[in-house]
Amino acid sequence: MSKAALTRSHIIQQAAGVFNRLGYAGTSMADLMAATGLKKGGIYNHFASKDDLAFAAFDYLFDWMQQRYSEALQGRLSARDRLIAVVETAYASHEDPLLQGGCPLLNTAIESDDTHAGLRQRVRVAMDRWRTMVAKIVRYGQKNDELLASLDPDEVATVLIATMEGSVMMSKLYGDRTHLIHARNHLLRYIDTLCETA
Amino acid sequence: MSKAALTRSHIIQQAAGVFNRLGYAGTSMADLMAATGLKKGGIYNHFASKDDLAFAAFDYLFDWMQQRYSEALQGRLSARDRLIAVVETAYASHEDPLLQGGCPLLNTAIESDDTHAGLRQRVRVAMDRWRTMVAKIVRYGQKNDELLASLDPDEVATVLIATMEGSVMMSKLYGDRTHLIHARNHLLRYIDTLCETA
Numbered sequence: 300m301s302k303a304a305l306t307r308s309h310i311i312q313q314a315a316g317v318f319n320r321l322g323y324a325g326t327s328m329a330d331l332m333a334a335t336g337l338k339k340g341g342i343y344n345h346f347a348s349k350d351d352l353a354f355a356a357f358d359y360l361f362d363w364m365q366q367r368y369s370e371a372l373q374g375r376l377s378a379r380d381r382l383i384a385v386v387e388t389a390y391a392s393h394e395d396p397l398l399q400g401g402c403p404l405l406n407t408a409i410e411s412d413d414t415h416a417g418l419r420q421r422v423r424v425a426m427d428r429w430r431t432m433v434a435k436i437v438r439y440g441q442k443n444d445e446l447l448a449s450l451d452p453d454e455v456a457t458v459l460i461a462t463m464e465g466s467v468m469m470s471k472l473y474g475d476r477t478h479l480i481h482a483r484n485h486l487l488r489y490i491d492t493l494c495e496t497a
Numbered sequence: 498m499s500k501a502a503l504t505r506s507h508i509i510q511q512a513a514g515v516f517n518r519l520g521y522a523g524t525s526m527a528d529l530m531a532a533t534g535l536k537k538g539g540i541y542n543h544f545a546s547k548d549d550l551a552f553a554a555f556d557y558l559f560d561w562m563q564q565r566y567s568e569a570l571q572g573r574l575s576a577r578d579r580l581i582a583v584v585e586t587a588y589a590s591h592e593d594p595l596l597q598g599g600c601p602l603l604n605t606a607i608e609s610d611d612t613h614a615g616l617r618q619r620v621r622v623a624m625d626r627w628r629t630m631v632a633k634i635v636r637y638g639q640k641n642d643e644l645l646a647s648l649d650p651d652e653v654a655t656v657l658i659a660t661m662e663g664s665v666m667m668s669k670l671y672g673d674r675t676h677l678i679h680a681r682n683h684l685l686r687y688i689d690t691l692c693e694t695a
Contacts, residue, residue: 320611324523400611405663408670409607413518413598422670457679461663462656465603469659472606472620481655 307345310335315356319400322410323353323418354421360403361425367392368432378440382459382490385433389463390483393470401471404429405464430456437493446493455493462486505543508533513554518598520608521551521616548615555616558601559623565590566630576638580657580688583631587661588681591668599669602627603662628654635691644691653691660684 313334346352371388411418433456440446466482511532544550569586609616631654638644664680
């Protein structure tokens with residue numbers, strides 16, 4: 300990596316944590332300067348605007364999450380095991396310091412839905428990928444007669460993602476992992492009810 | 498009501514919608530002036546600070562929600578009917594223009610958890626009340642042998658609230674009520690599984 304590429308990558312990584320904790324509107328140039336150790340010019344040398352940096356920071360966190368899902372799904376062959384891996388990975392991710400500010404999809408969705416069409420579009424694409432991943436697992440399980448044919452794959456995706464995201468919000472609000480654990484236990488039982496042999 | 502009380506009430510109502518849509522950090526004095534039709538001095542005549550107004554606006558929306566729950570629960574005697582009323586009321590509230598910006602608990606939790614201890618505390622108290630309302634219904638149903646004795650009332654509260662809030666986030670993100678409907682249908686089936694006769 301060139302020095303410029305290294306600096307750009309350093310800025311993105313540091314800014315990602317700051318945006319995720321403080322929000323887009325709540326992050327000032329001073330916050331970004333403090334986190335990166337760079338002056339304003341040093342940051343804008345690499346990014347055309349605050350938006351440009353915010354997009355790169357969001358993509359960085361989402362790529363990191365996708366990587367974790369991809370690793371967790373490796374070698375998991377049954378639909379049931381794959382759905383369990385999705386739930387376990389979602390919750391395990393929140394133990395990583397990178398997601399100290401919570402889930403970037405949730406945070407950015409809430410902030411951008413009425414205010415920032417560019418960021419909202421970014422989150423929609425990311426959420427589409429997450430929903431598609433879950434729905435594909437359900438369809439695969441239905442094809443293999445492992446999951447109930449009566450299931451609506453899109454509904455399963457909404458239920459899994461909504462429950463996980465809502466419980467992340469509650470645990471962050473209270474600084475108490477109990478809500479994550481309750482929701483995880485509920486979802487593992489829910490996954491069992493999706494199976495033909497349940 | 499005195500003229501001062503009427504003006505104060507008008508400011509709170511208008512500001513509540515703005516804060517809920519744009520967020521606390523995302524709301525400027527210009528936004529508040531445009532929404533209320535008042536000058537800065539006219540607003541600060543009634544509120545000591547932006548925080549002071551934000552607290553009053555949050556309380557206004559939460560009181561409105563509590564009122565809706567209270568009305569919906571009237572005459573609902575069984576625990577099952579009461580839990581259904583909670584779910585139906587949560588989703589029905591989002592058809593009211595007042596909640597155009599989404600759920601104030603969710604929005605304020607996400608924004609304040611890492612940034613604004615005063616607002617976060619306000620949301621914690623509100624969330625405590627919501628959780629307590631659900632847990633009390635579960636305990637009442639257990640006492641009457643209507644709901645399974647094995648249930649953890651706090652877990653039921655987390656599952657209901659997390660699923661509802663996560664689906665509100667998804668529906669707002671896409672501008673698509675499908676996610677609300679999927680989550681609602683799931684929760685109605687979930688409530689059935691809590692019953693002794695399920």
